[in-house]
Amino acid sequence: MDLKILTDFEKQSIGERQPLPERYLRLSDDELDARIASAKATLGERCVILGHHYQRDEVIKFADYIGDSLKLSRAAASRTKADYIVFCGVHFMAESADILRAPHQKVVLPDLAAGCSMADMAAPDQLEICWREMEQLGVRTDALGADGRAGVIPVTYINSSAAIKAFVGAHGGIVCTSTNAQSIMTWAWERGEKLLMLPDQHLGRNTGFKMGVPLDQMVVWDPNEMWGGLDADQVKAAKLILWKGHCSVHTRFTVPQIEAFRKKYPDGRVVAHPECTLDVVRAADESGSTEYIINTVKASPAGAVWAVATEVHLVNRLTAEVPDKTIVTLDPFGCLCSTMFRVSPNHLLWILEGLVEGTIYNQITVPEPTRTDAKLALDRMLAL
Numbered sequence: 001m002d003l004k005i006l007t008d009f010e011k012q013s014i015g016e017r018q019p020l021p022e023r024y025l026r027l028s029d030d031e032l033d034a035r036i037a038s039a040k041a042t043l044g045e046r047c048v049i050l051g052h053h054y055q056r057d058e059v060i061k062f063a064d065y066i067g068d069s070l071k072l073s074r075a076a077a078s079r080t081k082a083d084y085i086v087f088c089g090v091h092f093m094a095e096s097a098d099i100l101r102a103p104h105q106k107v108v109l110p111d112l113a114a115g116c117s118m119a120d121m122a123a124p125d126q127l128e129i130c131w132r133e134m135e136q137l138g139v140r141t142d143a144l145g146a147d148g149r150a151g152v153i154p155v156t157y158i159n160s161s162a163a164i165k166a167f168v169g170a171h172g173g174i175v176c177t178s179t180n181a182q183s184i185m186t187w188a189w190e191r192g193e194k195l196l197m198l199p200d201q202h203l204g205r206n207t208g209f210k211m212g213v214p215l216d217q218m219v220v221w222d223p224n225e226m227w228g229g230l231d232a233d234q235v236k237a238a239k240l241i242l243w244k245g246h247c248s249v250h251t252r253f254t255v256p257q258i259e260a261f262r263k264k265y266p267d268g269r270v271v272a273h274p275e276c277t278l279d280v281v282r283a284a285d286e287s288g289s290t291e292y293i294i295n296t297v298k299a300s301p302a303g304a305v306w307a308v309a310t311e312v313h314l315v316n317r318l319t320a321e322v323p324d325k326t327i328v329t330l331d332p333f334g335c336l337c338s339t340m341f342r343v344s345p346n347h348l349l350w351i352l353e354g355l356v357e358g359t360i361y362n363q364i365t366v367p368e369p370t371r372t373d374a375k376l377a378l379d380r381m382l383a384l
């Protein structure tokens with residue numbers, strides 16, 4: 001199903017995002033396309049545009065690289081001739097690019113209102129309190145035991161703020177992605193008795209379950225409750241402590257949607273992103289990161305039928321790229337990442353024309369010492 005999502009209403013409300021100068025509002029699609037292409041051509045190799053898989057079509061068609069957040073940050077760092085990295089994604093992605101960039105490069109996010117609701121569910125002060133309260137509940141947070149292992153190792157999904165990554169880096173922890181979560185958790189359990197996995201409880205639960213951790217050895221830490229809403233016995237017995245965060249896009253997929261799909265397409269298969277709930281992942285045939293989903297669907301035989309449980313822009317593009325297969329979004333209304341969607345072609349044009357004129361708008365800079373500590377956590381992952 002191809003859903004039309006850039007409605008006339010949405011075009012009119014473009015100014016409700018990060019405010020733009022009046023001259024960038026109410027431009028026709030043709031004018032936007034022509035001016036973006038012209039500014040991009042003028043900047044040439046001095047500018048690299050990155051587009052996340054969930055980004056809208058009108059923007060991503062100008063991307064030099066398309067991928068997940070880590071792949072894009074690495075791509076940017078490898079394009080050393082580029083002075084400017086324009087990240088068409090959300091805030092935490094631009095922060096990661098700023099941490100991994102070459103010294104002369106500057107990272108720009110076209111709309112500063114493009115955040116991530118999941119990343120916002122873990123604030124640095126909440127993590128500091130959690131760390132302190134875990135110690136009070138009898139978990140060794142920083143000191144090593146007789147076996148040389150820590151009591152708990154913090155693991156943060158790349159979908160988190162630089163401040164969270166910095167805390168994790170400074171406390172012996174590591175970053176993971178949805179592609180490498182299993183190997184990162186193995187690394188962490190070699191170094192600690194327990195894992196504190198944040199901010200996405202579902203990625204943590206799905207990966208832990210896949211690795212054979214019983215559900216009764218997982219607890220959910222609610223940062224809005226005293227002691228995370230847990231008691232000392234619950235925390236002590238847990239192997240995996242899951243931060244109470246989630247993706248508002250991926251948790252919209254449900255088991256009844258899978259049942260409805262199977263009824264309509266008895267031979268069809270379902271592939272779900274691990275940010276979906278455990279019951280959805282268990283009811284699906286396959287589960288994996290965005291790259292895994294794309295590769296799995298592309299590698300399937302002609303005529304295959306797939307329901308895909310991830311953001312609708314990725315699903316729509318996949319549908320267009322593999323016309324020999326039937327691909328539908330699992331949620332018939334299409335799950336849209338509304339914050340990623342805030343990066344409009346108007347914002348991209350404003351950024352690029354600013355760069356042509358020598359003005360950098362919306363530069364994302366991770367300050368010290370956050371940058372150094374966050375890089376520690378990222379580098380531990382990249383070294384694996």
Ligand code: SF4
Pocket residue numbers: 054090115116117118119159247248249250311337338339340
């Ligand atoms: S899809 Fe979910 S996790 Fe990804 S950027 Fe959007 S809100 Fe954040």
